[in-house]
Each structure stands twice: as structure tokens, then as C-alpha cells.
Amino acid sequence: MASSQGALNGLKVLDCTHVIAGAYCSMLLADLGADVIKIEPLGGEVTRGRAEIPFKPYDFVNRNKRAIAVDMATSEGAQIIRKLAESADIFVENYRPGALDRMGLGYEDLNAVNPKLIYASISGFGQTGPYRNRGGLDLVAQAMSGIMSFTGEIGSERPVAAGVPLSDLNSGVFTALGIVSAVNHRTNTGEGQYLETSLFESAMAYTMWETGMALTMGVVAEPAGTRHRLAAPYEALKAADGFLVVGVNSQKLWGRFCDVIGASDLKDAPEFAENYLRVENRDALQTKLEAILAAHPVAHWVELITAQGVPCGPINTITQALEDPQATDRGFLQEVDGRTFPRAPITMSQTPVALKRGPATIGEHTSDVLRDAGFSAADIDNLSSKRVIGI
DSSP, X not given: OOOSSXXXXXXXXEEEOXXXXXXXXXXXXXXXXXXXXXXXXXXXXXXXXXXXXXXXXXXXXXXXXXXXXXXXXXXXHHHHHHHHHTTOSEEEEOSOTTHHHXXXXXXXXXXXXXXXXXXXXXESXXXXXXXXXXXXXXXXXXHHTTGXXXXXXXXXXXXOOOSSOHHHHHHHHHHHHHHHHHHHHHHHHOOOEEEEEEHHHHHXXXXXXXXXHHHHHOOOOOOOTXXXXXOSSEEEEEOSSSEEEEEOOSHHHHHHHHHHTTOHHHHTOTTTSSHHHHHHTHHHHHHHHHHHHTTSOHHHHHHHHHTTTOOEEEOOOHHHHHHSHHHHHTTOEEEETTEEEEOOSOOOSSSOOOOOOOOXXXXXXHHHHHHHTTOOHHHHHHHHHTTSXXX
């Protein structure tokens, strides 16, 4: 029987993060059942936005968490975090290297109060190296990792970034993976540990094909539009009313694709007979295929091609994607506290991933969390009056 508790139920996480990367990491842990305590400055973090703008980036990386407001720059505020760390399992932060050490909240400081603590850091470039002190942004990581050099339309001189902050999000996922691995190690040995990653490395880790081609062939990747570097046709193709994408990555699929679109004569054409030939001659191939596809709209071709088992699909807008029957059937959007959020894309049979609460208000759970840590009502009132905490 499936449990109502998540797979990480029983783990307490101190989320000392801001903006996207670290917050996304801790949100994944919260979605999986961990008790995540979001630590914010008294005025809240910058991603909460302005009152006159409805969209708050904060809300979409901070669901399922409890929130406390603490001025960590004060000695009393830092002591509160050290006190909370005594009973925590995991501490996640994404400040610049050394910033929390100066507050007395670095790994050595918290390890001293809880040797079993797993301390995870995310930074722009890592805790070591010549760039360790540089600030990190997704755009900079995409640029310096090489990704922007081969993203965009063929022949374009203007660099293009991925449409989503992939280095932010990927560093959050990699850190979450490192954390659950460290939890398993602690289960086996009783030891906590320090782990870290960076936006720069998280972006570079996603250049698998391009790095591999550079190392084995000396090929420096260039912009290829939607085209796959190793297969053809594997790209966006124009139909009568727009574009569809087709992924033909085997001879079997090539034959099926040619037959279904009425281009059987292309199957064994000397310039297209093998994949490497199709890659070499893909401009001519694209011209021939689009001349055929121009006869019908995207929906016609998608239905016809997918029926033959050839990977194919329309290019949806974000609203079309959210309303797609596959997304709705899978319950990608879920409601909690009267609002709608995308769920974590993980399905587990025994410990379902769940949205249990929406984003908390600033300091909403400060009193509850501090009481659980042993602070008295008088302590909490005193700290609040001194503006060390917000309640």
C-alpha cells in the first residue's frame, strides 16, 4: 500500500538559499517528503517580487516548505541557525564561497555542532579555482560553458542562450542527487559530509555530445538550429501551417518515415541511403522533405507519422504544452491552497510525490520552528522585538 508520506519523510532540511538554483534543489527534496525550512532575511528574498506584479518567481521554487525570517548577519541570528542545525539532517546554501564562513555558518562551524549534518553548497564556479569569488548567473554559466557558442540558428553570428535557466535548474538537480547519495552514505556509516557543485560545471555536464566530439574528433561545435549533430532528419521541418519536429535516428525509422509521407523514392537515393550521408547532405534533404510536407498542416502529419512509430510532434507554445492531453492525463498541474503549480516530474508507486502546501509568507513558521528547537515564548518575543527574527 502506498504511503501518504514521501520517500524523504523524516529528513529535516535547512534551506539557506536564494533565487533559483538552491531553492529548486530544496523544493525537490520537499516534494519528495522532507521537512524543508526556508530561511529568509526579514524582508524576504528578492524573488518574492513587487506587489504590483502578479508573477512571483519565489512561489514556483518554494512550495512545500515552511518559512522563517532571520537576520543571520547578527550574532544572535547566526546562533539561531546553529541551534537549528543541531537537529537538522541537511543544510543547503548558495551564497558566494566564504560568505557563510564569515557569519560563523560555514561547514566547519555547523559540523562542530552536528557531525552527521550533510552540508551542500551551490555557487557560480565552485569553492576552488581562480573564479571561485566571482558571482554566478545562469547566463554567464551558459556562455562560459560553451553552450551559447553552439546554440541558435545555423550561420547566425549572434549568440543565443537556452530559453530556460538550465545551469540554475541543473545545479539544483545535481545537488539534490548528491544529497540523497550522502544520506545513503550516512545511513551506512553514520558520517555526514560536505558536497558542492556549481552553475558552470552543471552547464558543462550537459555538453556531452559536443565535449565528446571535441575530445575524440577535434570538432568544435557550431550552432545547428534544431538539428541533431549525429542524425538526420532529426530537426524541425516546415509544413503547410507551421513546424513539426521529427526524430529519425535509425535506418528502420528512415524507411517508415519515407513511406508514410509518400517519399519512398528517397529511401535508397544514393545521397540519403545511410545516416551519415543524410547528415552530410541534410540541406538538400530538408528542401525535399519540406516540399512534401507543405501539402498538409502540422496536425495531419503528426497524426500520420506518429501512427507509424516515428518520433514526431508539434512545437507547442507554453500554454499549448500545459493543455496537452498527455500533460493533463499525467496531472502535471496540481492545485494546493487554491493555486496551481507544476508538479515534480517523478512518479513513485509506494511514496508518491505530493504538493502539500503552497509557498509560505515571510516568517510564517518562525515561531513554530523555533519552539520546536527549544526556544521559549519569551525568547521568541525578545528576538522579535530586537528585529533578529520576523514572525
